[in-house]
Structure formats: C-alpha cells, structure tokens
Amino acid sequence: MTLHLDDLRTRRLGACRYDSPFSEVLSTKQTSPHYVAEGDRVLLEDTVSMLAGHGLPSGQVPSFEAAGPRRRIYFDPANVTAGIVTCGGLCPGLNNVIRGLVQELAVHYKVKGILGFRNGLQGLTAEHRNDTIELTPERVRDIHNAGGTILGSSRGGQDADEMVDSLVLRGINVMFVIGGDGGMRAATFLSEAIRARGLDIAVIGVPKTIDNDLPFTDQSFGFQSAFARATDFISAVSVEAAASPNGVGIVKLMGRHSGFIAAYAALAANSSDIVLIPEVPFKLGGADGLLAHVEQRVRAKGFVVIVLAEGAGQDLLEESGLPQQNGRGTDASGNVKLGNIGELLKERIAAHLSAVGLAPTMRYIDPSYAVRSIAANAYDSVYCLRLAHAAVHAAMAGCTEAAVARWRRRFVHVPLPLMTSRRNQVDPDGDLWMSVLETTCQPAEFGPSAPDRVRVRSGFC
Numbered sequence: 087m088t089l090h091l092d093d094l095r096t097r098r099l100g101a102c103r104y105d106s107p108f109s110e111v112l113s114t115k116q117t118s119p120h121y122v123a124e125g126d127r128v129l130l131e132d133t134v135s136m137l138a139g140h141g142l143p144s145g146q147v148p149s150f151e152a153a154g155p156r157r158r159i160y161f162d163p164a165n166v167t168a169g170i171v172t173c174g175g176l177c178p179g180l181n182n183v184i185r186g187l188v189q190e191l192a193v194h195y196k197v198k199g200i201l202g203f204r205n206g207l208q209g210l211t212a213e214h215r216n217d218t219i220e221l222t223p224e225r226v227r228d229i230h231n232a233g234g235t236i237l238g239s240s241r242g243g244q245d246a247d248e249m250v251d252s253l254v255l256r257g258i259n260v261m262f263v264i265g266g267d268g269g270m271r272a273a274t275f276l277s278e279a280i281r282a283r284g285l286d287i288a289v290i291g292v293p294k295t296i297d298n299d300l301p302f303t304d305q306s307f308g309f310q311s312a313f314a315r316a317t318d319f320i321s322a323v324s325v326e327a328a329a330s331p332n333g334v335g336i337v338k339l340m341g342r343h344s345g346f347i348a349a350y351a352a353l354a355a356n357s358s359d360i361v362l363i364p365e366v367p368f369k370l371g372g373a374d375g376l377l378a379h380v381e382q383r384v385r386a387k388g389f390v391v392i393v394l395a396e397g398a399g400q401d402l403l404e405e406s407g408l409p410q411q412n413g414r415g416t417d418a419s420g421n422v423k424l425g426n427i428g429e430l431l432k433e434r435i436a437a438h439l440s441a442v443g444l445a446p447t448m449r450y451i452d453p454s455y456a457v458r459s460i461a462a463n464a465y466d467s468v469y470c471l472r473l474a475h476a477a478v479h480a481a482m483a484g485c486t487e488a489a490v491a492r493w494r495r496r497f498v499h500v501p502l503p504l505m506t507s508r509r510n511q512v513d514p515d516g517d518l519w520m521s522v523l524e525t526t527c528q529p530a531e532f533g534p535s536a537p538d539r540v541r542v543r544s545g546f547c
C-alpha cells in the first residue's frame with residue numbers, strides 16, 4: 087500500500103473562528119525535539135532510505151498532521167455537547183481516557199454538557215439513546231483506579247443513520263469513539279453518514295485494543311499494562327514447570343491475529359522456550375516440528391515453557407480433525423471465532439512425551455480475561471491521559487473523521503479510514519521477532535517452511 091501526503095490529510099469542519107484557551111501559551115511555541123508546532127507535520131517513515139525512496143521534496147513526503155492544542159478553534163465551547171462511547175473488548179485504560187476527555191473538556195474548554203453512551207454503540211440506538219450518563223469531573227474523579235469502563239461496552243452492529251439520529255436528538259456536536267478496529271470502522275461509517283447529511287458534528291476516534299493490532303500507532307494504550315500482567319502468568323507457569331518432572335508450562339494469551347502480547351510478555355518474563363503467534367505458522371510433527379523440539383527441550387533441561395497467542399496454529403485444528411475445537415463462524419461484530427489451540431497443544435504434547443517415555447507434568451493456564459480487565463499501569467495512565475487531551479484539542483479545532491495516535495513518539499491525527507486499512511502484526515522478518523528467537527533459541531520455523539506463509543511487509547509504502 088503506497089501512501090501519499092493526500093491520503094494522510096485530515097478533514098476539517100470549517101475555519102477556526104474562536105480563540106482557544108491555549109492561544110497565549112502557544113503563541114511562542116516552535117517545533118523542537120519535544121514539541122511539534124501547529125502546522126508542522128510528522129513523518130510517516132523514519133529512515134533515510136525510506137525517505138529517499140520517495141524522491142520527493144521534503145514538503146511532499148507522506149506525513150501526518152501533528153496533534154495538540156490550537157490557537158484558534160472551530161467550536162464555541164459554550165455551545166458544545168460532547169458524547170463519549172467505548173466499544174468492543176475491554177482494555178486497560180478505558181476509564182483513564184474517559185476521565186481525561188471529561189477533565190480536558192470541562193476544565194480547560196469549559197464545556198458543560200458531556201454525555202456517556204452506555205454499553206458501546208448499542209447506546210446510540212433509538213432504544214438506548216436516552217439512557218446516558220452525565221459525565222462531570224466529579225463523576226469521573228476516581229474511575230482511573232479501576233479496569234473496565236464505567237460506560238460499559240459491547241459487540242454487535244448498529245445502523246449508522248440511527249446512530250446519527252441519536253447524536254442529533256441528544257444535541258451532540260463532538261463525538262469521541264474509543265474502540266478497536268471494529269470501533270474505528272463504525273466511527274468511519276458514522277462520520278460518513280454525518281457528512282452525507284451535512285451535519286456539523288466532529289467524530290474523533292481514540293484507538294484501543296490490547297492486541298496492539300491497529301496500524302499507525304506505536305503501541306495501542308493498555309497494551310503495556312496487559313503484557314506486564316501476562317508476564318506474571320508466564321513466570322508462574324515457568325516456576326511450576328521447572329519444579330515438576332518433565333514439566334510442560336503453557337500460557338495461552340489473547341491475540342486474535344497479532345501475537346504482540348505473547349511476544350512482549352515472553353521477552354519480559356525471559357523464561358520461555360517457545361513462542362507461537364498467528365503470524366508464524368508451525369507444524370507439530372516431523373523431525374523439525376514443534377513436538378520434536380518440545381521433546382528436545384525436556385530432555386536437555388528437564389522442562390519446557392511455551393507462550394501461545396490464541397490465534398496461532400488455527401490451521402492445525404482443521405488438520406487434526408477436531409471440529410469441536412474449531413471455532414467456525416463469527417461473533418456479533420463479525421470477528422472470526424477462534425478454535426482452542428491451547429487445548430490441542432496440551433493434548434498432543436502430553437501424548438507425544440508419554441509415547442517417548444517422558445511422562446509429562448502439564449501446567450496450562452489461559453489468563454485472557456484476567457489480563458485485559460486490569461487497571462492501566464503508570465505508563466499507560468500517562469499515555470491515555472495524553473491521548474485524551476489530543477482528542478479534545480482535535481475535536482474543538484473542528485478536526486473530524488480522524489483518530490488520535492502516537493506515531494514515532496509524537497501525537498498525530500490519522501484519517502479514520504486508515505486505522506482499518508491494514509492490520510498491525512508482528513513481522514516475522516522484523517527485529518521484535520528476531521529478539522524472540524534470540525531469547526528463546528527456538529528455530530525460525532517449526533517444520534518445513536510454508537510456501538504460503540504470510541509475510542508482513544515491514545514498510546508502509
């Protein structure tokens with residue numbers, strides 16, 4: 087996918103006619119290593135060779151609009167009613183983002199009306215549109231100490247026009263959608279329906295997902311808290327496996343299509359022998375297969391620790407003829423339902439080790455919900471707050487159909503459709519996976535390399 091400067095421009099509702107509460111503090115600011123001035127842009131790519139590859143003058147290379155406060159804004163804060171919704175699976179930091187949005191809107195922009203729609207986009211249907219939570223700084227004061235979302239969340243599709251009706255009926259002119267790929271897709275459709283009706287409503291997305299599978303954001307918020315928690319479970323399983331005859335520790339972590347949590351948690355725990363992710367297919371049998379490697383590890387060191395992303399090895403479930411474990415179909419949001427690869431591995435590893443005379447002690451944990459339901463750690467708390475500030479500044483300046491994101495350590499505006507234009511995945515040829523291989527000493531592939539192996543491109547252009 088080749089991206090050009092025009093693909094990265096964000097839409098504006100109109101000219102900024104009001105002074106912002108930040109005009110004075112911004113009056114002397116210029117771009118520095120720690121600040122991107124209003125009007126300046128942040129490069130999409132960050133190596134000399136990638137930039138040179140475009141052969142374009144610096145003003146035309148692909149770049150994002152910098153996020154942050156503006157000297158002039160589009161909306162008169164006195165006339166603003168803001169809406170907030172959280173959608174999809176839970177993620178540490180949702181409450182921090184809600185709190186940050188409310189505080190910034192109320193304290194700095196003096197916005198009086200802030201409504202929280204309940205239970206995800208369901209809250210924007212005709213049936214639920216009047217069941218909102220009035221959000222004030224007092225109401226959100228302590229919410230960041232808890233995981234989950236005070237607004238509730240859900241999966242399942244809603245009609246875009248019905249949602250726009252809800253915004254109109256509730257007088258919303260600034261809408262914040264905190265969601266993953268599904269939520270960003272829904273926000274895109276919502277924005278398109280708003281535009282088709284010529285309405286003056288800004289829609290700003292705040293990308294969330296513990297899977298870290300959203301593109302154009304260095305890491306999604308909550309991811310760091312999630313993998314830190316997952317690390318505890320790997321450490322626990324490692325202790326158990328090490329203390330057991332022929333111990334086999336398996337931890338299954340979330341990661342539908344992207345194995346970032348598994349990769350990072352395995353690196354953090356630094357006690358795993360094998361990491362399996364959706365991006366790198368593997369075989370069970372044969373001299374180079376997973377089972378042979380597991381056996382070799384048990385023989386060599388007495389135990390083995392495996393970290394598994396839930397989306398890994400889905401093809402093996404089919405091959406093994408385990409229809410009851412193969413989660414065909416999709417959930418209410420259209421996400422593919424996965425089969426339980428953890429159960430299959432547990433079964434096959436136990437059978438293999440028993441057959442070669444190494445009767446194993448199996449220790450298997452699936453801590454998925456225990457990982458994603460926690461409160462944000464200190465790092466994510468700061469990140470969520472700063473994303474929320476960026477989202478409010480963007481909306482008040484009349485920026486719309488955009489998400490706020492951190493890109494190469496700068497905060498930027500990303501056109502909403504781009505957030506779902508591709509999936510962020512672990513690159514089997516990238517340096518993260520290299521670190522995993524260096525740490526685990528596992529082979530680059532289990533079994534003969536698959537000709538159809540998904541190769542994730544390392545660049546965007």
Ligand SMILES: Nc1ncnc2c1ncn2[C@@H]1O[C@H](COP(=O)(O)OP(=O)(O)O)[C@@H](O)[C@H]1O
Binds near residue numbers: 175242271275
């Ligand atoms: N193509 C789509 N059109 C409209 N709404 C969508 C679409 N995809 C997802 N959504 C809605 O976005 C919400 C969140 O999506 P989901 O996939 O469950 O979680 P996430 O936002 O975390 O990826 C759901 O309510 C879902 O119905």
Ligand SMILES: O=P(O)(O)OC[C@H]1O[C@](O)(COP(=O)(O)O)[C@@H](O)[C@@H]1O
Binds near residue numbers: 296
């Ligand atoms: O059980 P649920 O709620 O459907 O969630 C399961 C999925 O949610 C995730 O946490 C990702 O969810 P989102 O796309 O909503 O961020 C995956 O890792 C996992 O497969």
Ligand SMILES: [Mg+2]
Binds near residue numbers: 174266267268295421
């Ligand atoms: Mg999703």
